[in-house]
Amino acid sequence: MKKNSLVIITMMLVIGFYNSSLFAQQDSAFLGYRQSLMKSLGSQMGAIGHILKSGLPLKQNIASHAQIITLNSKLLPAAFEKKITAGRTDARPAIWQQWSQFKSAAMATQREGQKLMEIAGSGSTNEFFAQMKNVGMTCSACHKGFRKPKPERFKR
């Protein structure tokens, strides 16, 4: 009887550890996914910046970069739905405490990205520039409330 109890307890412990390690692995995968998504958004902004600041003959590409920004920002709410505050993350708990504001902020980026995409087909450099700044402002507004301040961020 004692032997059976010991086996059951051991099995439960093993399953518990296995599950928690599985969850931890999943959390870390979530964090990796989020960071890739954010990096991609930054890269698109960087690419547009290179085209505009150096006058590269690639203006026609701006629409594609803007499209990626629009699509990526659409993915943000799903990517951040799971609350993870521990580990290698710069996300502030405010994301989940103010979930509807966070979703609106992601939508604002999507909306401004969409506008950039539309302007990219016909607009002048000044118009691109003004709209690109609008996109940047939405990123900045979201970071202000929902990204940890510099000293608290994890070292990359």
Add this chain to the structure above:
Amino acid sequence: MESAIKTGRYFLLIIWRYFLVVAACWLSISITLAADKQLLKQGEAVFRATGGCSCHTDIKNGGQRLAGGRSLMTPFGTVFSTNITPDKITGIGNWQADDFIKAMRMGVGPGEKQFFFFQKHYFPVFPYTSFTRIRASDLRALWQYLKTVPPVNSLNKPVEIPPPFGWRINLIFWNWLNFTSGEFKTNPAKSEIWNRGAYLVRALAHCEECHSPRNMMGGIQHDKLFMGSKEGPEGESAPNITPHKTTGIGMWERSDLTWFLKSGLKLDGDFAEGVMSEVIVEGYQYLPDSDLEAITEYISSPQ
């Protein structure tokens, strides 16, 4: 017949004189209005170059433009920015141009002496240590511009700096040790664009106030100018902006820096953060390209 001609000439003379008087008045009014307009334009340009005086707006808490009330944390305590709108009771509406110039040049407020010879000194969170270098013509233009912003009735908050650091009388000694007043002097050995950049960076944009480390008294360490600070505004760190290749921004191309000041976008596509994003949004983005290039010229080789 002759008398009719005389009368006609007389009337013509009166009309001509009347016309001359009206034309002279019109011309004088037009010249004054054009000069005022030009002065306001210059004032706005100066305002933008200072970063839009963004510390005087409590952006985080949705405060009204330039009405102050924003908390600025320092290692000595918290200071609240003041109302610089032309409100007559709570702002600077009752100041004269000379009061404003004195505040910017010397860090001293208007009003009667508080204690014997002691005047109301401002804490050096207000960057008069840099603004002292602004040219008188620019200060007058800025003053005219500030008079045009909508007045806001909002009381200034008292500073929260515990004694002895909170005693303003200490600022006499602080100034003696850490402050040199005086307008910006051009360096004849350098180019015009470099000098323009130096004036913008060191006087108007007051970059060294955040981007330089401070000594134990809170004074700027001038031998480490632009080397960054761990105790920047609002507890944020401010990066090294010297042309050092590894610790500074020496790897940035000139166009990167100009672009950053214009758009707020860093090399990696991330947007400027904290106070830097505010001064770009409220101020630097409005600077003409020639000024942004001048800043880049100076920052790339400040010596």
